[in-house]
Amino acid sequence: MSFKQKLFEVIQPGREDQTLSRRFDYFIYGLIVLNVLAVVIESYSWPEEWFRQFLRGFEFFSVLVFSLEYGMRLWTSDLLFPKKSRTLALFSFVFSAYGLIDLLAILPFYLPFFIQIDLRFVRMLRLLRLLRILKLKRYSRSLKLVSEVFSEVKADLAVTVFITFLLLIFAASIMYNVEGDAQPENFSNIGQAFWWAVATLTTVGYGDIYPITPLGKLLSGLIALLGIGVVALPTGIISSRFIEKIQTRDQHKNTRKTEDEICFCPHCGKKLKESQK
Amino acid sequence: MSFKQKLFEVIQPGREDQTLSRRFDYFIYGLIVLNVLAVVIESYSWPEEWFRQFLRGFEFFSVLVFSLEYGMRLWTSDLLFPKKSRTLALFSFVFSAYGLIDLLAILPFYLPFFIQIDLRFVRMLRLLRLLRILKLKRYSRSLKLVSEVFSEVKADLAVTVFITFLLLIFAASIMYNVEGDAQPENFSNIGQAFWWAVATLTTVGYGDIYPITPLGKLLSGLIALLGIGVVALPTGIISSRFIEKIQTRDQHKNTRKTEDEICFCPHCGKKLKESQK
């Protein structure tokens, strides 16, 4: 096995069986978590100047590691797509979901050298690199189940979202007319009324905006009760698909089992012919 | 194909396979969305006079288009109901759900010419015309599933709503007696207590009205916990029907499949006779 081949094995995520590959994964994940922690800490006012400098140094070091890792992934991309040509494999990696996330994790650091923009916030996107964890065998099946369910209920959920949106905009425009005169500062336009409608239908209810007229309270109560249905509908849709998925899986198991229970002839003990499928 | 026939094909919604019909749909949907946007923008205070004039002009144009479209639908209504007579088809369209929605979208504009009322709010009802989108093939099956489930659980949900309402009015009258003395401005009558009960049971909890006495807090906590059951019950009802629907559909598939697996005679290999159903 060449050095390139070995390197490729090490930097591939989710190879739990190889000690070095696992350690490399842990190192990268640790670096990502610490980086996110650094962004969180920087947002506070208590860190003194020397600590801020240290955090900046740490970020510099992280980007260096991430850049190096990105380079290695670029180099070994032809091993990831063995059937594709060198150039095509490179492109395939760069524009794959993980490839783009990796680029996003280092690009914001280099950009300010060329153009003058504040991309501090984008550093948070490094968090996306943690999604690699889901490549671990024990999670990949769960992720597959969840994503399969979501892709199957897409159309059903779209209808739900569409009806919910119509409900929200209606509620907002009605309440704007009903409450607008009583509290012109809170329901001054449909946009604010929409904000109230979302807070009510999702049952968040911050309390910064709520109806004060009897009619407004009546309508608000109705919308809040409808909110229960809005929660129940997607829950029902998602649940039913989960159950279908799990039962189909179980049925496959059962089918395989019954294959051993074919009928036998009572006289000679031979297997009875089955239909030719 | 006559011109009328062609026109009918174009203005029918949900014909994705015909370029012209699809474009016509997009044009109408775009007009509806822009109209709703115009109502939202008008509710704000920032638009200057010239922009308000432009919005009024745009509404005038939209109503013109919608009126023309309504006229065309009236004219081609006999093609929509080919088995009915000319007059009956006209009536069938005008009093169909979509026909009424279409009328509602233009009528508010013409009414003020005859009677003196402010129907600005009703313009929001134009949004309902967007429901036509659900006629698209990819959504119509979802909509059918959702509406079938709802029509089947109607009685079950009615019982739930009835029990919920009893719970609300009891909670309201108890809390009116318990909290009425401690905070006469918030729990001054059962109506206000009912408003509190709805906000608590649906877990919205705006914070404009809440118990302050120990007994009131105890009862409020109980009602909030019961609120979980109130959410769980309709969710369970709706979920169970979704699952039933999906499994019945799957069972039909399975039944068809097993038809190929009929038993064969072990001696001659002929198909065994099935019962005469």
Added chain:
Amino acid sequence: MSFKQKLFEVIQPGREDQTLSRRFDYFIYGLIVLNVLAVVIESYSWPEEWFRQFLRGFEFFSVLVFSLEYGMRLWTSDLLFPKKSRTLALFSFVFSAYGLIDLLAILPFYLPFFIQIDLRFVRMLRLLRLLRILKLKRYSRSLKLVSEVFSEVKADLAVTVFITFLLLIFAASIMYNVEGDAQPENFSNIGQAFWWAVATLTTVGYGDIYPITPLGKLLSGLIALLGIGVVALPTGIISSRFIEKIQTRDQHKNTRKTEDEICFCPHCGKKLKESQK
């Protein structure tokens, strides 16, 4: 049919097929709803003295009707329990759920004549009489389904409630220690902290009491997230039973159908003997 028999038929609730019985039901239901409305109206301050007098008169009239009805039910109780003796039937009715509710609806009116207590609030209990509506055929099946599901999940729900209660009291005592020093007026004792815990776990969140220390916010966030599980668990339990119930019902249908699909002998066409069950 004797007069007593006829009267019994009329006052029995849920006899939709008999015009008189249906009208009697509607009359009683109407009276109950108007009575509850009267209690609600009396709680407001706007009704003038003459209207309050009218409401008192109306209540007097209602109690009279209800008393008369109760008497008739007592008289015909032997027809409700035809197999029991006269006295036993009377007792059976008086101590049945509906009998007690009926008594509760009139008793509070007569009690003040004997003892000096304010039982105005108990008038709300008349609302319970509306539960008779659930005797209607179209709702009784739903009610049976809902109550069967609840009686089956009793033990499962009890475990959930028990764990939820432990969670609440733990959360309360921890938060009392964590937040007690920072806001002594809000978290002054475990009782208040428990109130906060209920408001958080049920996601009501009135906003009258919330953590302000970082540690308190961290714990509060955890409890709120656990609250999702607290909602998911009973929903899952209730849903699964609903589904089981509906599927068992469907299976019975299927079993009956397959009885027509018994195997037939390929030679003589006679039915093959089935096992002697």
Added chain:
Amino acid sequence: MSFKQKLFEVIQPGREDQTLSRRFDYFIYGLIVLNVLAVVIESYSWPEEWFRQFLRGFEFFSVLVFSLEYGMRLWTSDLLFPKKSRTLALFSFVFSAYGLIDLLAILPFYLPFFIQIDLRFVRMLRLLRLLRILKLKRYSRSLKLVSEVFSEVKADLAVTVFITFLLLIFAASIMYNVEGDAQPENFSNIGQAFWWAVATLTTVGYGDIYPITPLGKLLSGLIALLGIGVVALPTGIISSRFIEKIQTRDQHKNTRKTEDEICFCPHCGKKLKESQK
């Protein structure tokens, strides 16, 4: 039966059939509940000195009883693990879940004699001893069902929690950037923004912190709507497993039943041979 054997039978929890054992359980449970109540009461300011002294005396008595009980359990531990040696049985009990909980219930009382710490709060942990109630037959099956479901959905829930956490930290860092300038006191750092994100996604919405800028409200609305999905997903996962569990149990019953319905030979009436499984 020796005295030790008899004692062991009595102190074993969940033996409902034995009067003495049941009474012992009730006594211990009562003591635990009263102890927790004492901690709650002590947190209030109204109890006078003599009552506080009484509560302290009661706690002293309880710990004495619990210590005695713990000693008895230690002594009879070899009967709990009859196949293990004396010493191993002792260790098995001490480090079992219930053994540790029992120790935790008395240790905090003795510790202050050796080291100087305030362990008053830990007294709340005595509540954990109530978990023994779940050993009762009627609850143990429910508990087993619930815990089995949870252990099976662990991986699925982990993926959900992971995605939820990513969503929270992203929402927090975005809102910190969006709202930070408008309300520097509320969104002063990512930690506070995270607190807001949790309160919004779980739909608690205390109202102590909420967006005021239009962009912030838009994002907040989106996150609140996503919160519905966050509730629906675990509910769907948990529901589907509950249903699977219950159906598998039912299927076992059905399988047993069909064993009586084996085919019989149409000619001689003998049972047809089944496949040798």
